[in-house]
Amino acid sequence: MLSEMVARVREVDPEFFDRFDNGAMEDMPERQQPPRDGEAFACEFDARLAGLTSRLVDCSPRAIDTMAEAYRAVMGLTAAECHDAEALDRMLNPARNPYRRETLNVGVHAPIMRPLDHAHFTFAKKISHTADSQDQRHRMVPGSRPLLTLADTRSPDYITPMLIRENPRALEIYEQAMEEAWAAKNELLGRGVAREFALYLLPNAKAIRLVESGSLLHLLHKWTMRTCFNAQEEIYQASIEEVEQVRAAFPELGRYIGPPCHLRAGISTPICTEGSHFCGVKVWLDFPNIERRI
DSSP states (O other), rough: HHHHHHHHHHHHHHGGGGGGGOOOOOSSGGGGOOOOOOOHHHHHHHHHHOOOOOOEEEEEETHHHHHHHHHHHHOOOOTTTTTTTHHHHHHTTTOOOGGGGGOOOOOGTTTTTTGGGGEEEEEEEEEEEEHHHHHHTOOOSOEOOHHHHHHHOOSSSSSSOOHHHTHHHHHHHHHHHHHHHHHHHHHHHHHHHOHHHHGGGGGGEEEEEEEEEEEHHHHHHHHHHHTTTTTTTHHHHHHHHHHHHHHHHOOOGGGGOHHHHHHTTTTTTSSSGGGGGOOOOOOOOOTTHHHHHH
């Protein structure tokens, strides 16, 4: 099929492909550093996390001013007609902006929501391969993910789920399985197997360290979905930590961020949008001062 397409293009424009350098890139920059053990990188990264799953490492310093100014530009308003706090409330308050209460993320198409695209936040985070695969579903919050051949460790490096941590017998079995997985991988390396093949033996619990950035517009959707008790455990924890740090940096944003029930309580019904999957906890009564239990 591809060759037929190329042939058809050549019929229309014989010199089309000659105008571009189509040679294969044999020496990609990422491959110039040979595979190696990543213990030093892992230790340094974890030290910067300081015990957090996700740590705020950068943000737009004038986020509030810039978003308010952008809102006034959309609506044709002066600062006297709409001060910064008013602009923020019009965009983020679910009682005034129905886009915030929609179960589908239609707000990304709304002119009055697009000013939120001008505030950016960057996080360093450490989650399991399982959580990272699910985290990538939020494609508008992209991350710089590791080349595992350069970040592999010879010692076991994994995430333990809360449910397993709370069960001594399960934890014993789990830790033994992790030890065996890394031992098998290291044995293959010792036998000369290429690292990119040996790494297939590692479990989905393998720790992934990455840096992730997004605008407030797209992070809001992620935090709305992932601060719900039904969210995957690690992404929930990372999202709660991210919201706390953003709230500390910009207190004006705090009351506008939370799960669907927090946004809809007293405004829309049903309060919970999860239907039969309702967690049974009235989170909206005291968010974010809530504790997620096993």
